[in-house]
Amino acid sequence: MENEIKLTIIDREGNNHELTAPTDMNLNLMEVCKLYELPVKGECGGMAMCATCQVYVESDHVLPAQSDAELDMLDQAFFVKSNSRLGCQLHIQPALDGLIARLAPEQD
DSSP: TEEEEEEEEEEETOEEEEEESSSSSOBBBBHHHHTTTOSOOOOTSSSSSSTTTEEEOOOOOOOOOOOOOHHHHHHHHOOOOEEEEEGGSSOGGGGGEEEEEOOOOOOO
């Protein structure tokens, strides 16, 4: 369908979830995961202030540059890898079609 992309999210148990996300609603990856009831907390509501929506991007997509706020938050987060991103900072757009991301372990 027009204005939709496909995403694959791998949960913490290793299960793949094939998601469809609209590109015309200004959603981010964290919000899409929550809509599909995946275990993403997003405690700060998408303000790049908590890292509870951290994902590991496993596909070779060219992603938007990380903001200073995202980099600062990841610098303080647990389980950070070179492919870590905050789901709240990845806005759903056509360029993300086919994106594969794995949920990072929870930070308690």
